Amino acid sequence: MMYIYADNAATTKISPAAREAMTKCMEEAYGNPSSLHSVGQKAAEVLQKAREDIAEILGADFREIYFTSGGTEADNQAIYSAAVFGAKKGRKHIISSAIEHHAVLHMLNRLEKEGFEITLLDVGEKGIVDPEDVRKAIREDTALVTIMYANNEIGTLQPIREIAEICREKKVIFHTDAVQAAGHVPINVAEEKIDMLSLSAHKFHGPRGIGVLYVRKGVPLFNLIEGGAQERGRRPGTENLPAIVGMAAALKEAVSDMEAAGEKTAALRDILIEGLSKIPHARLNGDARKRLPGNVNFCFEGIEGESLLLLLDNKGIAASSGSACTSGSLDPSHVLLALGLPHEVAHGSLRLSISEENTEEEMRYIVDAVREVVEYLRDISPVWESLEKGEKEHVI
Numbered sequence: 001m002m003y004i005y006a007d008n009a010a011t012t013k014i015s016p017a018a019r020e021a022m023t024k025c026m027e028e029a030y031g032n033p034s035s036l037h038s039v040g041q042k043a044a045e046v047l048q049k050a051r052e053d054i055a056e057i058l059g060a061d062f063r064e065i066y067f068t069s070g071g072t073e074a075d076n077q078a079i080y081s082a083a084v085f086g087a088k089k090g091r092k093h094i095i096s097s098a099i100e101h102h103a104v105l106h107m108l109n110r111l112e113k114e115g116f117e118i119t120l121l122d123v124g125e126k127g128i129v130d131p132e133d134v135r136k137a138i139r140e141d142t143a144l145v146t147i148m149y150a151n152n153e154i155g156t157l158q159p160i161r162e163i164a165e166i167c168r169e170k171k172v173i174f175h176t177d178a179v180q181a182a183g184h185v186p187i188n189v190a191e192e193k194i195d196m197l198s199l200s201a202h203k204f205h206g207p208r209g210i211g212v213l214y215v216r217k218g219v220p221l222f223n224l225i226e227g228g229a230q231e232r233g234r235r236p237g238t239e240n241l242p243a244i245v246g247m248a249a250a251l252k253e254a255v256s257d258m259e260a261a262g263e264k265t266a267a268l269r270d271i272l273i274e275g276l277s278k279i280p281h282a283r284l285n286g287d288a289r290k291r292l293p294g295n296v297n298f299c300f301e302g303i304e305g306e307s308l309l310l311l312l313d314n315k316g317i318a319a320s321s322g323s324a325c326t327s328g329s330l331d332p333s334h335v336l337l338a339l340g341l342p343h344e345v346a347h348g349s350l351r352l353s354i355s356e357e358n359t360e361e362e363m364r365y366i367v368d369a370v371r372e373v374v375e376y377l378r379d380i381s382p383v384w385e386s387l388e389k390g391e392k393e394h395v396i
């Protein structure tokens with residue numbers, strides 16, 4: 001049976017280049033970068049090289065790169081830090097969007113309980129923030145604007161350049177959660193006027209548990225944890241050097257053929273979009289063009305996402321119903337609800353996140369498999385029966 005991994009937004013398979021770089025690092029640079037002896041100094045050199053490589057790719061200075069345990073920690077530190085420094089100046093208002101990852105939204109919930117006021121911008125049915133809404137929402141006491149670069153469920157790309165420009169003009173700190181975007185679309189923090197950015201290696205064929213928080217020079221950074229002098233004292237703890245090196249190798253590889261890989265992946269994505277759109281009462285979620293090259297997200301009326309996933313898994317397809325972090329709970333996705341979808345439709349969602357390693361043949365296999373499974377589930381669904389009998393109205 002064919003086995004197709006189409007859940008790259010949840011995590012990716014580590015690339016051979018990243019794996020080899022990690023093994024080499026463990027064998028040759030096993031010292032602690034803080035140690036003064038030559039084994040330690042070798043590790044310090046390897047660490048510095050990885051920091052410089054990553055900084056260069058992002059358009060940053062190496063002193064602006066902080067290694068974290070991943071996207072969640074980077075998001076938390078960026079937001080908490082801006083809140084702490086904002087509050088010192090009497091600024092206790094934060095702007096974000098309704099479709100952020102829980103690493104952002106749950107931190108904002110905590111800050112709200114601590115007396116901050118949070119404005120979550122709507123994204124409309126296309127799933128995209130309007131920069132003018134950001135401008136209108138900014139107040140004298142706004143400490144931070146945090147808007148994700150690309151959404152993890154529906155893949156929509158946000159107008160980061162425009163939003164960052166407005167924030168710079170209004171002198172408000174701008175953070176972007178670029179966990180889904182880094183390594184997939186070009187990013188240059190200096191050109192795009194980004195003050196803080198989070199990324200995570202396991203979304204671009206690097207290892208898990210390692211990420212970056214970029215913080216522009218001049219923007220103060222508050223610690224989440226206390227300890228030694230690593231990461232200039234802002235993120236203490238002995239560096240996870242093999243993972244850092246693996247991340248640098250994966251990012252280098254991802255950006256080296258980003259354009260070609262993006263075009264190839266987008267062409268595969270469009271085969272899926274075209275094929276799945278032919279299923280009756282199906283709907284593509286999020287803007288058809290302003291989306292990540294590898295993201296497809298559909299709703300099928302009258303079916304339940306979890307059953308769809310299990311049956312697809314039986315056919316050798318690894319997909320997701322949205323975010324890995326919310327699957328397992330029966331709450332419909334906050335992202336799909338933000339697009340204006342009713343609860344019962346938001347339950348029938350399917351996210352396929354592909355990579356350039358997939359093939360056209362696999363895309364056709366997926367389209368056929370989804371069509372069959374959706375038909376089967378509708379045949380046994382009482383909801384579908386009442387829709388077909390006209391007792392209930394179709395929404396899509």
Ligand SMILES: Cc1ncc(COP(=O)(O)O)c(C=O)c1O
Nearest residue numbers: 070071072101103152179180200
């Ligand atoms: C948009 C977004 N932000 C943050 C995260 C969290 O990253 P990590 O898994 O590295 O903690 C993820 C992925 O899970 C994500 O998709």
